[in-house]
Amino acid sequence: MGxxxxxxxxxxxxxxxxxxxxxxIPDGAILHALQRTxxxxxxxxxxxxxxDDDDELAALVAGTHPCQRRLPExxxxxxxQQAARIPTVRx
Amino acid sequence: MRLSREELGALxxxxxxxxxPAVQPDPxxxxxxxxxxxxxxxxxxxxxxxxxxxxxxxxxxxxxxIARAAVPAAAHAAAFSIGLDLFRDDAELALxxxxxxxxxxxxxxxxALFAQRLRxxxxxxxxxxxxPR
Numbered sequence: 707m708g709x710x711x712x713x714x715x716x717x718x719x720x721x722x723x724x725x726x727x728x729x730x731i732p733d734g735a736i737l738h739a740l741q742r743t744x745x746x747x748x749x750x751x752x753x754x755x756x757x758d759d760d761d762e763l764a765a766l767v768a769g770t771h772p773c774q775r776r777l778p779e780x781x782x783x784x785x786x787q788q789a790a791r792i793p794t795v796r797x
Numbered sequence: 798m799r800l801s802r803e804e805l806g807a808l809x810x811x812x813x814x815x816x817x818p819a820v821q822p823d824p825x826x827x828x829x830x831x832x833x834x835x836x837x838x839x840x841x842x843x844x845x846x847x848x849x850x851x852x853x854x855x856x857x858x859x860x861x862x863i864a865r866a867a868v869p870a871a872a873h874a875a876a877f878s879i880g881l882d883l884f885r886d887d888a889e890l891a892l893x894x895x896x897x898x899x900x901x902x903x904x905x906x907x908x909a910l911f912a913q914r915l916r917x918x919x920x921x922x923x924x925x926x927x928x929p930r
Contacts, residue, residue: 736808739874744887748866749816773887785888
């Protein structure tokens, strides 16, 4: 079995990527999900609000949440109204 | 579920690599969410995006800082895996996640909200109905 490296040098066929690397390449569903999600908005939200849902809800009511920054005016108004209807404490 | 556990895990791996959170998502919570989502769908593939969203949102704390990206992204991935596109924007999904966390929405209501916004991939965005003045 000691000849494997020599054979590999002669064989131009590339070796398949190790399984750990394969998981780094997004497939269709994952790529789609990454493209359709505002990853920067989510990351900034996590930095701003951490585990504090109250702060996040307050930002949504105020219209200052990072995920609301691309909304047109009418959609932002609707978003703020919907946020205001969410109870401020757990049911 | 058409979206496999492995695909969901790979999605979360991507988000962890991208966001480098101080706290990693708890694999047991992700597994439990997947199990719950399977139970909620009762074999209806079209319910898979809403079911996965609900089950993951309920476990937001266990997902750590990536929860705000992971919960909506998982719903989009689940939709794609059944040939559908979920037209619910990030702000709506942020509100939906908080509704779930606050127990302000039930499964049937969330299921209906998502069902209204699922379209076959490539058929274009839905224009939301104008609100009455």
